[in-house]
Amino acid sequence: MLRTDEILSTIRMLHAEHLDVRAVTLAVNVEDCAAPGVDHLCRKLKEKIVSRASRLVEVCDRVGTKYGIPVVNKRLAISPISSLLAGHGRGAALQVASVLDAAAQTCGVDFVGGFTALVHKGISSGDRVVIESLPEVLAKTQKVCASVNVASRKAGINMDAVHAMGHVLKDIAQATAAQKGFGCAKLVIFSNIPEDNPFMAGAYMGAGEPEATVNIGVSGPGVVCSALKRRLEQVGRATLGDLAEEIKITSFRVTRVGELIGREVAAELGVSFGIVDLSLAPTPMVGDSVGEILRTLGIDHIGAPGSTAALAMLNDAVKKGGLFASSSVGGLSGAFIPVSEDSALAGAVRHGHLVLEKLEAMTSVCSVGLDMVAVPGDTPAETLAAIIADEMAIGVINDKTTACRIIPVPGAKPGDWVDFGGLFGSAPIIEVRNAGASDAFIHFGGRIPAPLQSLGN
Amino acid sequence: MMTRFENAYVLDVMSDDHPGIVAVVSTAVEELGANIDACSQTVLGGYFTLIMIVSLPQPVEPDALAEQVRRAGGSWDLQVMARRAAAPTAPPPTACDRFVITASGRDQPGIVRRFSQYLAGKDINIMDLFGDRSGDEFVLIGQLEVPSHWEIRMLQADLEQMGSELGFAVRLQHENVFLATNQLRWLMPTNAKTETR
Known part of the structure; x- marks a missing residue:
């Protein structure tokens, strides 16, 4: 029999501290939708997605209700669209993207990820179609999310792709200028892209995955923050070790909830259960912030010295708790620091406490990278590429996933405030110093060779 | 036994x-x-x-x-x-799932009666019951055996309606969420775990 205090502590976590399942992502392999004619391809794609995913939202809602835990976002991820677009052109890419958009709408999901190209070692014809079509696709669709992997531990950094993405970002921003460059918020540029990531915009289904699988993204910055505050109230003098322990225990509990929901949703849909992603993913809501956790850990101004160490401790403790809770941990599994989606981080940028360089340093100890960072619209493409290259280097050398989701907001200057709406939040434009000072480096092109760490065999 | x-x-x-x-x-x-x-x-x-x-x-x-x-x-x-202790006259076996009801709100007479009468009317067995008054607030927690033929969303809707009439926050949740967050043990999938009583 359960004890009363156990029941009450779970109730507090679920209802007072707003623990939820952030994302249930159904990943579907669409490689068998390939066809020489684009109309035929689109018909197969739509039928496959709708037949696999039409029950996803209903099942998530039913399972969530049974346990009293809301499943906030239901999403789809597909195998890389580049494999279907080989031999086709940009017109076909737009047609395929429109079908994905419509299928997502039919299934009632908020996003579909997998408009993806994997170009860490070179760019195939299908990859090129994906990359070149991104401005139009992201401007003309609502629910399609894209990702491009430009670097990996085994391959190094494809600097030609990095350079291209600098220009693509500018083009996407221009194509969606009326929405303040919002199209860039639906594109993630990766190193070491995870093949089972449930979080958008970078979710896709990697090679080696089954025909269909359910991946879960739990969250809970608010739960972790509340647990820390409670611990500090109970014990006047807690060490960082004590606080790390509290994070670990909370992360364990959060992860178990995710796995419970994920396994049941997968069983009801008749597909395999994939992974639980342990990431702490903030939202713009007050009390759902990774920045707030850093403040609770004693960093008054996020970005101040100590911020990286505090984040490293948080990230590590989250992993340790989660790893013990589930044998199916995957995806990104770390603390996210998306600037516009975290009100405390956005506030720190506004007050000048958090600058781009410190943000980059912090990404070396957490997931995912420079995420939802709004920069001036006149930042040169080569400078954007150089920012991407720096972030990719952190991932390649440290054998971890890093990513960039940068939005060069057309017409915006440092300090301007930009609002992307909903879960994407709002943030000030962050200053990019030394803009234009890396052009020659980017123009060399080629590939930064794989590091020593690649020779692990 | x-x-x-x-x-x-x-x-x-x-x-x-x-x-x-x-x-x-x-x-x-x-x-x-x-x-x-x-x-x-x-x-x-x-x-x-x-x-x-x-x-x-x-x-x-x-x-x-x-x-x-x-x-x-x-x-x-x-x-x-x-x-x-004579062997209890057992009712015909009923497939059941374990749920937990929690209700909290401003204390007033009749809380336990209202909820227990509703549960009895649905043939829901109370396995464990806890109630505590703290200040003006009353918290009620019941661990229940719910016959599997009931649609949980309908039970939740009834209980939430009753709660709103009483000024109480009421939740009915499957026990696995409490086991998962508190106890170190493997949880059997609920579609494989239907008890009978």
């Missing part, structure tokens, strides 16, 4: 709470040659209550068993009841 000896009795003891009651009761039944087959004890608001299943090789009058325990308590004024 399977008892050690064939003659089984239910023993119920209530008293003011203080150390030593279980020791006195268990000594008294042991002196009768009885085995304690199961027991459950709790303290509520300073009052002690204990329920035991005991069994003996030879039959004994229930009143004599109760009197033996009462006498052993001396000046503690134990209230003791005993009755034969």
Whole structure:
């Protein structure tokens, strides 16, 4: 029999501290939708997605209700669209993207990820179609999310792709200028892209995955923050070790909830259960912030010295708790620091406490990278590429996933405030110093060779 | 339940709470040659209550068993009841799932009655019940066996409506979410776990 205090502590976590399942992502392999004619391809794609995913939202809602835990976002991820677009052109890419958009709408999901190209070692014809079509696709669709992997531990950094993405970002921003460059918020540029990531915009289904699988993204910055505050109230003098322990225990509990929901949703849909992603993913809501956790850990101004160490401790403790809770941990599994989606981080940028360089340093100890960072619209493409290259280097050398989701907001200057709406939040434009000072480096092109760490065999 | 000896009795003891009651009761039944087959004890608001299943090789009058325990308590004024533990007449087996109901709100008479009457009307068995008044607030927690044929969303809607009439926040959640967050054990998928009672 359960004890009363156990029941009450779970109730507090679920209802007072707003623990939820952030994302249930159904990943579907669409490689068998390939066809020489684009109309035929689109018909197969739509039928496959709708037949696999039409029950996803209903099942998530039913399972969530049974346990009293809301499943906030239901999403789809597909195998890389580049494999279907080989031999086709940009017109076909737009047609395929429109079908994905419509299928997502039919299934009632908020996003579909997998408009993806994997170009860490070179760019195939299908990859090129994906990359070149991104401005139009992201401007003309609502629910399609894209990702491009430009670097990996085994391959190094494809600097030609990095350079291209600098220009693509500018083009996407221009194509969606009326929405303040919002199209860039639906594109993630990766190193070491995870093949089972449930979080958008970078979710896709990697090679080696089954025909269909359910991946879960739990969250809970608010739960972790509340647990820390409670611990500090109970014990006047807690060490960082004590606080790390509290994070670990909370992360364990959060992860178990995710796995419970994920396994049941997968069983009801008749597909395999994939992974639980342990990431702490903030939202713009007050009390759902990774920045707030850093403040609770004693960093008054996020970005101040100590911020990286505090984040490293948080990230590590989250992993340790989660790893013990589930044998199916995957995806990104770390603390996210998306600037516009975290009100405390956005506030720190506004007050000048958090600058781009410190943000980059912090990404070396957490997931995912420079995420939802709004920069001036006149930042040169080569400078954007150089920012991407720096972030990719952190991932390649440290054998971890890093990513960039940068939005060069057309017409915006440092300090301007930009609002992307909903879960994407709002943030000030962050200053990019030394803009234009890396052009020659980017123009060399080629590939930064794989590091020593690649020779692990 | 399977008892050690064939003659089984239910023993119920209530008293003011203080150390030593279980020791006195268990000594008294042991002196009768009885085995304690199961027991459950709790303290509520300073009052002690204990329920035991005991069994003996030879039959004994229930009143004599109760009197033996009462006498052993001396000046503690134990209230003791005993009755034969006949095999309960089991209702036809019903497939059930375990759920937890939690309700909290401003205290007023009739809370336990309203919820328990609703549950009884749905043939939902209460396995464990906890209620506590703190300040003006009353918290009620029940661990339930819910017949599997009920649509949970309908039960939740009824209970939430009742809660809103009483000014109470009411939740009905499958027990696995509480097990998952508190206990280190493998959880059987609920579609494979349907108990019968």
